[in-house]
Amino acid sequence: MISPKYHREIPQRYRLEAGKCKACSNISFPPRLVCPECGKNEFETVRLNGEGKLLTYTIIRVASDKFFGKTPFAVGIVELKDGVKLTTQIADVDFDKIKIGIKVKLVFRKIQDEGKSGLHCYGYKAVLV
Amino acid sequence: MRDVAVIGIGMTQFGELWGKSIKDIFVEAATKAIKNAGVDHIDSMYVGSMSSGLFVGQEHLGAILADYLGQTPIPSTRVESACASGGAAFRAAYFEVASGASDIVLAGGVEKMTDGADVTEALATAADQEYEVYQGVTFPGLYAMIANAHMNQYGTTREQLAAISVKNHRNGANNPNAQFRSPVTLEQVMNSTLVADPLRLLDCSPVSDGGAAVILCSMDVAKKFTDTIIKVKGTAQASDTIALHSRKSLTTLNSVVTAAHKAYKMAGVTPKDINFAEVHDCFTIAEAVVYEDLGFCEKGCGGPAAEEGRTAIDGKTPLNTSGGLKSKGHPVGATGIAQIIELYEQLTGQAGKRQVKNAHIGLAQNMGGSGASCVINILEAK
Amino acid sequence: MVGIVGYGSYLPRYRIKVENIAKEWGSDPEVIKRGLQLFEKTVPGLDEDTITISVEAARNALKRAGINPQDIGAVYIGSESHPYAVKPSATILIDALGIGPHVHVASYEFACKAGTEAMYVAYSLVKAGEMKYAMGIGADTSQGAPGDALEYSASAGGAAFIMGSENVVAEILFTNSYTSDTPDFWRREHEFYPRHAARFTGEPAYFKHLVSAGKALLEKSKMKPSDFKYCVFHMPNGKFPQMAAKQLGFAKEQMEVGWIVPWMGNTYSGSSPTGLAAILDVASPGDLIFMVSFGSGAGSDGFVYRVTDKIKDVQNKAPKLRDQLDKDKIYLDYGQYAKYRGKIILNE
Numbered sequence: 001m002i003s004p005k006y007h008r009e010i011p012q013r014y015r016l017e018a019g020k021c022k023a024c025s026n027i028s029f030p031p032r033l034v035c036p037e038c039g040k041n042e043f044e045t046v047r048l049n050g051e052g053k054l055l056t057y058t059i060i061r062v063a064s065d066k067f068f069g070k071t072p073f074a075v076g077i078v079e080l081k082d083g084v085k086l087t088t089q090i091a092d093v094d095f096d097k098i099k100i101g102i103k104v105k106l107v108f109r110k111i112q113d114e115g116k117s118g119l120h121c122y123g124y125k126a127v128l129v
Numbered sequence: 130m131r132d133v134a135v136i137g138i139g140m141t142q143f144g145e146l147w148g149k150s151i152k153d154i155f156v157e158a159a160t161k162a163i164k165n166a167g168v169d170h171i172d173s174m175y176v177g178s179m180s181s182g183l184f185v186g187q188e189h190l191g192a193i194l195a196d197y198l199g200q201t202p203i204p205s206t207r208v209e210s211a212c213a214s215g216g217a218a219f220r221a222a223y224f225e226v227a228s229g230a231s232d233i234v235l236a237g238g239v240e241k242m243t244d245g246a247d248v249t250e251a252l253a254t255a256a257d258q259e260y261e262v263y264q265g266v267t268f269p270g271l272y273a274m275i276a277n278a279h280m281n282q283y284g285t286t287r288e289q290l291a292a293i294s295v296k297n298h299r300n301g302a303n304n305p306n307a308q309f310r311s312p313v314t315l316e317q318v319m320n321s322t323l324v325a326d327p328l329r330l331l332d333c334s335p336v337s338d339g340g341a342a343v344i345l346c347s348m349d350v351a352k353k354f355t356d357t358i359i360k361v362k363g364t365a366q367a368s369d370t371i372a373l374h375s376r377k378s379l380t381t382l383n384s385v386v387t388a389a390h391k392a393y394k395m396a397g398v399t400p401k402d403i404n405f406a407e408v409h410d411c412f413t414i415a416e417a418v419v420y421e422d423l424g425f426c427e428k429g430c431g432g433p434a435a436e437e438g439r440t441a442i443d444g445k446t447p448l449n450t451s452g453g454l455k456s457k458g459h460p461v462g463a464t465g466i467a468q469i470i471e472l473y474e475q476l477t478g479q480a481g482k483r484q485v486k487n488a489h490i491g492l493a494q495n496m497g498g499s500g501a502s503c504v505i506n507i508l509e510a511k
Numbered sequence: 512m513v514g515i516v517g518y519g520s521y522l523p524r525y526r527i528k529v530e531n532i533a534k535e536w537g538s539d540p541e542v543i544k545r546g547l548q549l550f551e552k553t554v555p556g557l558d559e560d561t562i563t564i565s566v567e568a569a570r571n572a573l574k575r576a577g578i579n580p581q582d583i584g585a586v587y588i589g590s591e592s593h594p595y596a597v598k599p600s601a602t603i604l605i606d607a608l609g610i611g612p613h614v615h616v617a618s619y620e621f622a623c624k625a626g627t628e629a630m631y632v633a634y635s636l637v638k639a640g641e642m643k644y645a646m647g648i649g650a651d652t653s654q655g656a657p658g659d660a661l662e663y664s665a666s667a668g669g670a671a672f673i674m675g676s677e678n679v680v681a682e683i684l685f686t687n688s689y690t691s692d693t694p695d696f697w698r699r700e701h702e703f704y705p706r707h708a709a710r711f712t713g714e715p716a717y718f719k720h721l722v723s724a725g726k727a728l729l730e731k732s733k734m735k736p737s738d739f740k741y742c743v744f745h746m747p748n749g750k751f752p753q754m755a756a757k758q759l760g761f762a763k764e765q766m767e768v769g770w771i772v773p774w775m776g777n778t779y780s781g782s783s784p785t786g787l788a789a790i791l792d793v794a795s796p797g798d799l800i801f802m803v804s805f806g807s808g809a810g811s812d813g814f815v816y817r818v819t820d821k822i823k824d825v826q827n828k829a830p831k832l833r834d835q836l837d838k839d840k841i842y843l844d845y846g847q848y849a850k851y852r853g854k855i856i857l858n859e
Contacts, residue, residue, distance in 0.1 A: 009259055014607040030260060036370075047609070056281070056379055058273035059326040060265060064250035067265045069850065069857065070557055075266050077274060077374040085374040087261045092524050092556060092841065095326075100281045108566040108607055109558040111263060116859060120594050122603060123263065125558065 002114055006121060013123035016050060016106070018084060019043035029084040050106035050124070052080035057090065057098050066112055078104055078126055091125040103129040130227040133361045134351035135343050135508065137166020138470045143339035143458030144308040151178075151185050151241035152197045158340035158463075159198050159237050166344035167354050172231035173204040175221040177214030177238035178462035179497075181207070183251035185244050194239070211255035211497030212411060213366075214238060215341065215465025216504030220364050222345045223506075232350050237342035238467070240460035248336050252461070255498040257372040269333055269412065271373050271499040273325035276414035278379040280327070282429070285417060287327055289432030291318035293413040294331050294455055296435055300442060301452020303482035306467075308337050308458030332413040334453075339460030341467040357477050362490065363396030363507035365389070373499045384503035385422035385494065392505040393424075398490060400424040403507070405447040405475060405485045406492040407468035410454050416440075419494055420448060423505075442485060450475060450483045465495035465504060476510040513638045514682035514816065516675035517576020517825065520788035521567035521650075522668040522775065522835040525554040527848045529663055535845045536658045543663050548749020552666035552776025553836075554843055554851055555652040559667065561590040562600050564781075565650045566607045568671040571829035572646065573608065575680075576673045580608050583673065584642025585615040587632055589625025589780045590669075591698070591705075592652045593618050604648075622696055623745055624806020625649060626670070626780035631812050633674045634683055644675040651779035656704035657854055664748050666776025670784035670832075680822045681791060681800065685732040685815040689724035696807030707807070716809045717751055718758065724811035725759045725803045732815050736760040740798040743769030743786035745805035747777050761801070768793060775836055780806075785832055787816075792831040796820035 011017035012030045019031030023040035029048060034041055057076035060067075067073070074090035076098070090098060091109055104126040111123040139161025141154050149157075155176065163171065174195060182188045188207075195205035210217035215238030222236035242248055253262045256271060279285045295315055301307035313331055321331040351358055367387035370376055376383065393399060400423060408423070410416035417431030425446050426434060434440050440448040451457050451471035454464060472491040474480045480488075489510050496503040528551045533540035544550055555564070565588050573580060586601045593600045601616035619625040619632075626649015633645035650669025655661030674683075695716035698705035708716075721744060729735065736742070742761045744752040749772050756766050769786035778785055783804045790800055800816040849855055 005259075010606055012260075013263075014603070015609055036375075055374075056274040056278040058270045058277060058328075059323070060267055060270045061323050061325060062249065062269065063265055063267060064253060065247045066250065070265065073265060075264060075270055075274070077379065087264055087266055087372065087374045089264050089558075091558060094841075100277065108563050108570075109556075110560055110563055111558065112265070120560070120562075121263075122563065122607075125264075 002119060006119060016048035016124065018046050018048050020046045027082055027084050029086060048084055049081045052078045052104060054098070054100055054102045054104055055079050055085065056100060059095055074098055076126065089125045091127050093128055097128060105129050131229060132348040133223050133226045133345055134348055135359045135361065135469065135473055136346055136351050136354050137162045137168070137344035138473050139165050140306055140341040140467055140470055141339050142306050143337050143460055145243050146338040147243065149338065151181060151187060151239055152193065154241060154338060154340040155194050155237060155239040156198050158239070159235060159342040162235065162342035162344050168233050168344060171200065171203060171233050171235045171344065173225060174200065174235040174237065175206050175208050175218040177208050177218035177465055178240060179209060179211055179214050180251050180254060180461070183254065184246045185241050210502045210504070212409065212461050213465060213495045213497035213502040213504045214462040215467070216493070216495030216506065217366065217465070219343070219465060219469055219506060220366060220504060223361055223364055226345050226347055233344060233346045235342055235344055236466060237340065238463035238465055239340040240462040241338050242336045242460060243338050261372050267325060269325040269328050272412040272414050273328045274373065275379060275418065275499070276327055279414060279418065282380050285432035287319065288315065289436045290332055290413040290417065291315050292435040293410065293416045294318045296441055297410060297449050297453040297455040300450050300483055301456025304452045304457055307452045307456050308335055309456045328412055328414065334411045334455050334459035337458035337460040339458055339463045341463040341470055343466055343469050343473065358511040359473055359476050360509050360511050361506060362509040363392040365391035365395060366502070366504045367391070369501050371498060371501045380418065381428065382418055382422050382496070382500035382503065384500050385419055385496065388503040388505040389423045392507050396507040398507065402490055403446065403492045404488045404490050405450060406494065407451060407471050408448055408494045409496045410449055411459060413455070416448060416453065423492070423494060442483060447485050450480065450485055468493035468495055469506060469508070472508045476508060512679050512682050513634060513674065513676045514679040515672050516644065516678050516680060517572045517578065517673040518670065518788055518791055519568045519571025519575060519829050520668070520670040520785050520832040520835065521564050521571065522553050522832070523555045523559050524839050524841050525556055525843055525851065526551050526840045527554055527843050527845070531845045531848070532662055546750070547663060548773050549663050549776065550773050552664060553668050553778070554848055555667035557851055560594045560652055561588065561592050561650045562594055562603050564652070564667065564669040565600065565648045565671065566604050568650060568669045569604060569608055569646060569648060572671040572673050574829040575825040578644060578673070580610045583610045583614060583644045583646055585633060585636055585645040586610060587617050587619055587629035587646070588648045588650060589619035589621070589629035590651050591620055591622055591625060591779055592654060593620070621810065622807035623747070623779045623782055624804045624810055624812060626784040627804035627812040630672050630784065631686060633672070637674045637676060644673055646671060646673045649780040649784035651781050653777060653779040654704050661705070661707065664777040666778050668775065668778040668785050669781040670788040672784070678821055679819055680825055681816040681818050683814055684817055685728060687724055687728040687731055687813045688810060689720050689727060690810035691720070693809035695809055712807065716807060717747065717805050718755060720809050720811040721745065721755050721803050721805045722758050724813045728803065728813035728815060734815065738799055739765055739801045741768055741790045741794065742766050742801040743783050743790060744803050746770065746772035746782045746786060749773045771832065771836060789832040791822065792826055792833060794818040794822055796822060
């Protein structure tokens with residue numbers, strides 16, 4: 001039963017809420033209690049811009065059982081315009097078109113299912129712009 | 130702190146040990162190590178295991194293994210630092226002896242990966258569950274992203290990565306404890322099944338069962354048991370962000386750079402003084418990056434080094450003479466200890482066909498996750 | 512003035528051609544194409560469902576409306592493929608868009624009419640002065656049993672409409688609904704595919720309800736078909752809406768823009784709403800639009816819209832339906848389609 005931990009991450013997964021350090025302006029995604037840049041601990045909540053570029057990627061051919069039937073799928077590290085980096089699947093894509101540096105934007109998709117009768121789990125995925 | 134020596138080693142065959150439980154495997158390795166050292170007792174023990182809970186449903190590993198080894202009531206603790214669990218257990222044992230708290234301590238590692246668990250999912254728990262693994266990322270996938278970034282930044286080629294696999298299989302063919310004892314060709318690696326592009330099956334370390342153990346003791350005690358003293362010359366550990374995406378560079382493993390710097394300083398050596406090294410080649414790209422980050426060459430030359438033979442047994446800096454994780458096998462928690470065993474065999478001249486000439490100082494680099502933990506130990510033959 | 516202040520549509524990029532389906536079932540694709548006027552249909556990605564489609568359509572509607580999501584007082588999603596039998600779809604949507612938590616949400620179901628139900632209630636709440644803005648969405652990842660005629664049409668997509676009284680782009684002038692208990696199509700609890708009563712779905716169901724609602728709407732508005740620039744009807748296939756238009760006295764040219772079904776298929780609750788979105792994408796100030804939905808079971812909702820001069824300001828602020836329909840298509844074969852639609856029995 002994953003409800004509590006799924007629910008906790010909703011602001012980040014659904015609407016990209018991050019924590020901006022009031023001291024040094026560094027943005028942490030997901031939000032943290034201690035700023036990794038300056039060590040201070042006061043933050044304001046900001047929503048990330050969902051546009052960015054691809055820093056690296058791979059095509060996952062062998063996945064865990066949870067992703068059975070979904071392979072092959074593309075995954076990459078995206079640097080958003082806000083400077084935040086995150087790991088995300090790349091959806092609806094012809095693998096030959098994926099290149100480092102290519103522009104992407106984040107869309108709302110189902111990421112996984114908790115078995116046949118459990119929760120549908122949603123979040124962000126990247127698509128090529 | 131006092132000087133510490135390694136005086137005994139023991140390991141099981143690495144591979145698919147269908148008939149043996151995690152307890153059987155550990156007890157076999159630990160018994161061999163105790164016998165090999167010739168000691169009549171141990172004061173305490175540390176066991177590295179990445180995920181006995183997920184792999185076999187058994188936690189509280191320290192106690193159950195001390196029990197089955199017939200060593201109760203000595204203190205026994207399981208150490209977890211993902212794939213660096215073995216290295217971390219060795220460090221814990223080192224400090225217990227160096228501090229003077231104990232004289233003889235066993236450092237072991239064990240993993241039983243073939244009992245039916247979803248291995249990909251279990252291994253992925255070493256990454257950020259909510260922000261990497263949630264998206265379907267696997268460990269081959271994380272290292273594949275490092276590989277693509279490295280290829281993009283430094284021009285590392287597919288052939289260069291394959292050369293690492295070829296070399297490690299060649300070495301492993303001469304290691305009686307290795308899981309795979311057959312050489313592979315460049316073509317076989319290049320044509321093996323894609324796992325996470327650009328990494329293929331023969332770029333990846335296998336799923337393995339296995340155990341390894343060593344006996345550490347104070348220098349005074351060591352001199353009573355042996356004339357060939359293998360001294361722990363340097364030990365260091367470092368961490369990095371759990372998520373690969375949080376790092377400033379996707380092609381440098383900062384935990385390796387930091388731990389190496391500290392270990393060299395403690396040992397009073399530079400990379401030039403290292404005669405050979407066992408490094409954490411969970412994937413071929415890892416060996417290339419670690420070779421660079423240990424300071425054996427400039428950034429970007431990790432690929433060419435293997436291709437040009439610089440890391441072969443007869444090369445300038447032999448890497449993974451044991452066959453590495455790739456060929457010897459990677460029972461996760463046992464790996465860090467098995468690296469120490471290869472160092473010990475090389476430094477005592479017992480490595481047979483794998484023997485490096487003039488092996489006086491060896492380095493073992495063991496890391497967890499996509500490099501969020503790194504343990505480095507430097508051993509010297511006195 | 513109360514009406515649409517922002518609208519948005521979303522279609523998945525995947526498609527399957529009628530030929531690929533017909534081949535598997537030994538049918539003649541030319542008969543389907545000619546008889547039903549269907550050529551290909553949208554298919555949701557493995558990671559798409561009514562909720563993700565609704566979120567993307569609603570994001571596009573918000574882009575066009577340019578309003579603070581916090582001012583939206585209600586969100587209703589009409590669909591017959593809500594991912595949960597019990598648990599609302601729109602709770603996920605409001606948290607994704609930053610709407611609420613002071614908001615009223617509900618999942619609607621009335622076969623293919625659930626989308627216009629959502630629009631009707633959203634419109635009514637704003638008109639009643641209960642709230643500043645309300646959103647109605649029609650979206651589906653439609654189910655059609657393998658080998659059934661519905662398999663050629665059941666497709667995926669949706670459209671979202673934000674109703675309000677300021678900066679209206681299409682004013683709602685009149686509405687009318689027509690409902691009776693007519694069992695032409697249904698899906699029982701726990702059943703995966705819907706059942707239908709074959710030809711009974713036509714005359715006694717679709718045509719009776721849609722045409723009756725349309726005729727009453729014309730009377731109520733004191734307008735005649737020729738007053739309208741555009742008309743859009745529920746599109747279970749290519750042929751039915753053409754016949755309905757004819758019965759109501761509309762010409763082919765009035766229907767053309769919203770008649771997206773031949774290349775999109777029937778997006779069930781999203782059918783006439785996506786057709787309306789396609790019309791709004793190209794409409795000009797002053798244009799009158801006549802819309803009647805149909806939902807099996809059975810009923811129809813009719814709307815008369817008058818496009819305002821604000822329309823030109825919003826049309827380019829989000830992707831247009833026709834572009835989504837015509838560009839960047841990814842074709843699937845039947846095997847891939849069967850996998851994407853969960854039609855293959857897997858181990859637990």
